[in-house]
């Protein structure tokens with residue numbers, strides 16, 4: 052009985068406080084079916100770098116995957132496979148033998164469905180220290196990035212909003228930027244600027260953005276999850 056009671060209590064804590072996860076409003080098809088067991092097996096591989104809950108790690112060397120859309124992640128894995136987007140750490144996995152189309156379907160739907168909290172639950176009394184430590188490891192809190200937020204917002208609203216959305220949540224194949232590690236986004240933007248990763252051309256091209264512009268956009272993006 053005691054065990055049961057504890058378990059019940061724990062579930063209430065999980066269910067009661069987790070839906071605030073910052074990615075809940077991502078518009079992807081949450082009813083799509085996928086093989087959860089296969090996805091969990093595959094996730095063992097991915098977790099080594101991207102974390103067990105797809106929360107990413109090493110300050111953004113490994114991007115957060117939880118809550119990105121299946122459409123976007125599938126497209127990225129395909130471009131890793133074709134070497135259009137270079138990703139040395141993922142080279143051993145980015146082929147059809149290691150990750151079949153079915154595997155890609157399963158793992159991307161699995162990761163897309165994970166809602167990560169952006170803050171620790173407030174009512175800490177009911178959670179013991181170890182549980183709290185476990186929870187704190189799956190929280191992604193984006194620290195404020197130094198830069199001119201107003202300038203960044205101005206560029207963002209003019210040149211990025213059409214695809215990544217006003218609040219940075221993205222849609223389908225246009226990735227969510229809000230809640231992603233700043234260092235990771237920074238690397239991607241410089242890759243776009245150098246031309247080592249392709250971004251869609253729009254009125255403002257990455258090549259036209261100065262390092263300062265990029266820092267200001269990052270400053271703006273870093274406060275969206277606050």
Ligand code: HEC
Nearest residue numbers: 096097099100112113114124127128138140141144158238
């Ligand atoms: C050895 C480390 C490692 C492993 C294991 C790994 N990844 Fe990655 N992954 C990376 C790195 C590093 C990047 C970012 C590359 C860059 O900076 O452009 C990345 C990027 C990605 C991206 C693109 C994210 C974005 O926002 O564009 C996806 C999707 C992804 N990984 C999926 C997976 C999946 C699924 C697995 C498991 C099958 C996996 N990765 C296993 C290191 C790893």
Ligand code: HEC
Nearest residue numbers: 126210211213214224225226236239240250251253255268
């Ligand atoms: C016309 C639509 C469009 C516009 C406008 C746009 N983007 Fe994107 N962006 C995309 C798409 C599509 C991708 C994914 C590219 C790919 O498939 O690799 C992307 C990818 C990115 C990524 C990589 C995210 C990741 O997880 O790896 C960043 C960062 C980014 N865009 C920033 C910006 C910024 C900053 C602006 C404004 C200066 C902007 N984008 C304007 C469509 C757009």
